Amino acid sequence: MRVSGLIRLLALAFALVATWIFLRTSDSFSTRTIRLPRWMADMAPKDIEIKKTKCGLSKPCPFNYFAFRICSGAANVVGPSMCFENQIIMSPVKNNVGRGLNIALVNGTTGKVLRKNSFDMYSGDAKLLVNFLKEIPRDTLVLVASYDDPGTKMNDDIRKLFSNLGSSYVKQLGFRDSWVFLGARDLKNKSPFEQFLKSNPETNKYDGWPELLELEGCVPRKVF
Ligand SMILES: *[C@@H]1O[C@H](CO)[C@@H](O)[C@H](O)[C@H]1NC(C)=O
Numbered sequence: 001m002r003v004s005g006l007i008r009l010l011a012l013a014f015a016l017v018a019t020w021i022f023l024r025t026s027d028s029f030s031t032r033t034i035r036l037p038r039w040m041a042d043m044a045p046k047d048i049e050i051k052k053t054k055c056g057l058s059k060p061c062p063f064n065y066f067a068f069r070i071c072s073g074a075a076n077v078v079g080p081s082m083c084f085e086n087q088i089i090m091s092p093v094k095n096n097v098g099r100g101l102n103i104a105l106v107n108g109t110t111g112k113v114l115r116k117n118s119f120d121m122y123s124g125d126a127k128l129l130v131n132f133l134k135e136i137p138r139d140t141l142v143l144v145a146s147y148d149d150p151g152t153k154m155n156d157d158i159r160k161l162f163s164n165l166g167s168s169y170v171k172q173l174g175f176r177d178s179w180v181f182l183g184a185r186d187l188k189n190k191s192p193f194e195q196f197l198k199s200n201p202e203t204n205k206y207d208g209w210p211e212l213l214e215l216e217g218c219v220p221r222k223v224f
Pocket of ligand 1 (some may be wrong): 001
């Protein structure tokens with residue numbers, strides 16, 4: 001073999017090894033572990049690890065808790081979104097949200113999404129929502145986000161059904177209010193996961209609508 005051939009072979013081998021090292025390094029970066037050089041690692045007690053929390057929560061949820069984040073819509077412009085266990089279940093990008101009330105049902109044991117639906121509360125049929133809420137199975141978590149107007153078709157039946165899921169504010173929910181809520185069927189107490197803003201021309205952030213609301217937290221898994 002000629003010398004130039006040998007050099008080419010060596011160059012190829014070097015390139016392969018370099019690529020392999022690069023891929024390994026970038027792989028460890030994608031799992032978000034930053035390895036310090038040895039001389040720095042001697043000073044630092046351990047590898048610095050940056051872990052992103054589920055749904056971007058400010059701190060991770062304890063064992064046997066589900067992470068969630070619910071955002072209401074912004075005025076009648078940007079639709080609401082819901083994240084559950086790091087999965088976006090409803091959002092404008094998924095194109096499965098609508099004006100009114102957006103509701104997702106999740107199995108409280110497995111965290112599996114059972115149903116999701118949006119209900120037009122301005123010109124829709126309130127009976128559809130009544131039936132939906134009456135058919136919620138046992139041990140189910142209920143995630144709710146308002147968009148534009150959740151109030152016009154609101155009635156006493158619907159208020160009662162949401163109150164039974166643990167809502168405190170649905171009693172006063174009206175035209176163009178902002179509302180985010182996580183409740184559950186057969187909840188004994190009021191849910192701690194709820195935010196509400198009344199539409200008020202004096203304080204509304206947008207022209208005709210209050211500010212959007214964001215609710216995040218850890219909800220205990222139902223364990224048997
Ligand atoms: C929720 O999950 C549990 C455990 O797999 C199952 O027994 C139960 O039937 C599920 N509930 C619904 C409403 O799907």
